[in-house]
Amino acid sequence: MREYEIVIIGGGSAGIAAAIAAYNKGCSDILILEKDKELGGILLQCIHNGFGLHRFKEELAGPAYAEKWVDMLKDTDVVVKTGTTVTHLTSDKKITYVNKDEGYVTVSAKAIIVSVGCRERARGNIATPGYRPSGVWSAGTAQKYINMQGYMVGKRVFILGSGDIGLIMARRMTLEGAKVLGVAELMPYSNGLPRNMKQCLEDFDIPLYLSHTVSDIRGKDRLTGITISRVDENLQPIAGTEIDFDVDTLLLSVGLIPDSALFEEAGIELHRKTKGPVVDEHLMTSLPGVFACGNGLHVHDLVDFVSMEGEEAGSSAAKYVLDKDYREACDKRSDGEGDDTLALVPGDGIGYVLPSKIHGSLMEDSLEIKMRVTRNDRKVKLVMKAGDKVIKSLNKPRIAPSEMEKMVVRKTELEGITGTVTLSVEA
Amino acid sequence: MEKKLTCIVCPMGCEITVDLDDKGNILSISGNTCNRGEEYAKNELTHPMRQLTSTVGIDGGIYNRLPVILSDNIPREKMFDVMEAIGKVRAKAPVKRGDVILSDVCGLGVDLLASRSM
Numbered sequence: 174m175r176e177y178e179i180v181i182i183g184g185g186s187a188g189i190a191a192a193i194a195a196y197n198k199g200c201s202d203i204l205i206l207e208k209d210k211e212l213g214g215i216l217l218q219c220i221h222n223g224f225g226l227h228r229f230k231e232e233l234a235g236p237a238y239a240e241k242w243v244d245m246l247k248d249t250d251v252v253v254k255t256g257t258t259v260t261h262l263t264s265d266k267k268i269t270y271v272n273k274d275e276g277y278v279t280v281s282a283k284a285i286i287v288s289v290g291c292r293e294r295a296r297g298n299i300a301t302p303g304y305r306p307s308g309v310w311s312a313g314t315a316q317k318y319i320n321m322q323g324y325m326v327g328k329r330v331f332i333l334g335s336g337d338i339g340l341i342m343a344r345r346m347t348l349e350g351a352k353v354l355g356v357a358e359l360m361p362y363s364n365g366l367p368r369n370m371k372q373c374l375e376d377f378d379i380p381l382y383l384s385h386t387v388s389d390i391r392g393k394d395r396l397t398g399i400t401i402s403r404v405d406e407n408l409q410p411i412a413g414t415e416i417d418f419d420v421d422t423l424l425l426s427v428g429l430i431p432d433s434a435l436f437e438e439a440g441i442e443l444h445r446k447t448k449g450p451v452v453d454e455h456l457m458t459s460l461p462g463v464f465a466c467g468n469g470l471h472v473h474d475l476v477d478f479v480s481m482e483g484e485e486a487g488s489s490a491a492k493y494v495l496d497k498d499y500r501e502a503c504d505k506r507s508d509g510e511g512d513d514t515l516a517l518v519p520g521d522g523i524g525y526v527l528p529s530k531i532h533g534s535l536m537e538d539s540l541e542i543k544m545r546v547t548r549n550d551r552k553v554k555l556v557m558k559a560g561d562k563v564i565k566s567l568n569k570p571r572i573a574p575s576e577m578e579k580m581v582v583r584k585t586e587l588e589g590i591t592g593t594v595t596l597s598v599e600a
Numbered sequence: 601m602e603k604k605l606t607c608i609v610c611p612m613g614c615e616i617t618v619d620l621d622d623k624g625n626i627l628s629i630s631g632n633t634c635n636r637g638e639e640y641a642k643n644e645l646t647h648p649m650r651q652l653t654s655t656v657g658i659d660g661g662i663y664n665r666l667p668v669i670l671s672d673n674i675p676r677e678k679m680f681d682v683m684e685a686i687g688k689v690r691a692k693a694p695v696k697r698g699d700v701i702l703s704d705v706c707g708l709g710v711d712l713l714a715s716r717s718m
Contacts, residue, residue, distance in 0.1 A: 210662060220653050220667035220715060226610050234653055234669045236716035240697055320655055323664040348654065348683050367613030371606040372650065376676065475611060 178202035178494050180268055180282035182259050185214020186476050187288035187467025187483035189242045194487030196249040200494055203251045206270050208258045213239035214290055216476060218317045221341055227477035238476060262435040266462055284462045284490040288483060291429040291468035299427050303390030312338045312426040325349060327422025331399055332356040333387050335363040339426025344373035354418050357385040357401045359408055362549050364575045386410060396421050429472045446525040447471040454531045454540050455489035461503040464490050471527055474577055502535060515594050522546055522598025539583045544596055546572045554599045555580055559590045572598065605644055609636045616641045649673035654686050656701060658718060660693035667715035668701055674708050681706050693718050
């Protein structure tokens with residue numbers, strides 16, 4: 174069986190960045206396995222601009238951002254297999270993939286980076302009532318049909334969910350000649366970026382119905398109409414608030430979930446909130462030598478941050494391959510956590526914290542902690558505490574669930590701290 | 601008179617407040633965190649400008665559509681005119697990222713560029 178130094182599963186933004194970082198750290202035997210016919214992942218269908226402001230200091234369309242990374246990858250010796258689907262990942266770090274040229278192949282790797290991206294929550298996940306006619310799409314599927322394959326999915330459209338994909342598809346379908354009658358959002362606030370509220374909805378006078386959900390779907394073969402209703406504080410539809418729309422298309426933009434199938438098969442511990450794997454300060458999962466990054470770890474709002482996380486995972490995997498002491502410390506750890514392990518837990522106002530734990534002795538000089546808040550607020554502090562002791566506090570002019578928050582902590586700031594560290598939002 | 605605008609220049613989405621006199625002249629601009637925000641606010645009150653991305657059909661590509669982007673922002677009210685012009689164009693592979701697919705779109709002085717190579 175062929176053993177690689179590093180195998181990367183998924184050649185989107187996270188996987189490409191991981192490969193380049195691992196290569197630059199000194200690994201030369203790296204393989205990327207990508208199921209699609211080319212690298213780039215979801216960016217290939219995201220034809221709108223706004224990508225790369227952090228990384229390249231310019232606003233690129235999604236395919237342009239992907240191409241820049243693929244060009245950088247071409248300067249390395251990383252091997253890429255496209256049209257290749259990984260079917261198995263086992264706890265002894267064996268990967269089985271299948272493609273047209275080689276058939277069914279099993280390889281092993283010293284380190285594995287899983288950068289498989291996420292999936293859209295679909296109709297089954299949100300239990301909408303009514304018939305099952307054609308014309309009900311997840312927004313990302315419609316995006317792929319329109320932007321890559323050139324098939325228009327409908328003429329009169331309603332969108333459920335005000336996340337960025339929903340907003341961007343509202344504009345896209347309008348520009349392509351469809352009539353978008355409205356966007357309904359279950360929560361009392363939008364989950365999209367403010368700029369997308371402005372340039373995708375307001376610019377085209379598309380109404381946004383906050384605290385509303387779809388309460389009926391009509392049509393037998395093709396969708397003929399939907400009903401939306403206002404929801405109460407328990408997010409249940411209120412009788413008597415129904416509004417009907419005659420539409421042939423309903424797009425669902427109701428959230429993304431990391432694709433966890435491979436983690437589950439390998440027995441890797443999953444995170445209750447993110448639905449991706451639990452990781453430590455090096456983005457290592459509960460299986461030593463297996464790392465995770467990108468939307469397959471937790472769902473991001475900016476691709477620039479996905480690339481950065483990919484680079485972190487790539488550097489960590491290279492360290493695991495090349496640094497014997499680190500590798501042995503990681504492998505030994507699988508028997509049980511050491512005394513130096515800090516648990517990072519969400520407190521008031523925080524949905525999740527990533528990583529979930531820090532191994533004090535293995536930590537690098539500084540670490541960027543990512544978290545997602547649970548409410549919109551202004552003039553607050555993000556506070557990191559051990560018991561009553563404040564380790565770090567960060568003033569935030571405003572916070573929103575749609576924007577990932579970050580806090581950098583130095584190793585010296587965590588010295589002498591044991592047990593549990595809590596992150597919370599304070600006034 | 602005060603006017604509130606959401607800046608669309610970058611994902612930060614600053615909330616910009618513009619103070620206007622009775623004649624609509626700008627007295628002050630605040631809330632933006634960069635110079636581009638100030639520029640945006642000025643434009644937005646007089647002649648809103650927007651970037652536009654779309655696709656054109658392509659022959660011989662690995663997909664049916666080639667993503668395209670404008671070389672610069674255009675007046676917002678011209679978006680549908682530009683979409684109509686884009687709809688009449690077809691590209692032919694191979695195309696390089698940045699290639700001009702249609703020059704001087706609708707006489708606006710901007711070019712339609714390929715967002716990727718194909």
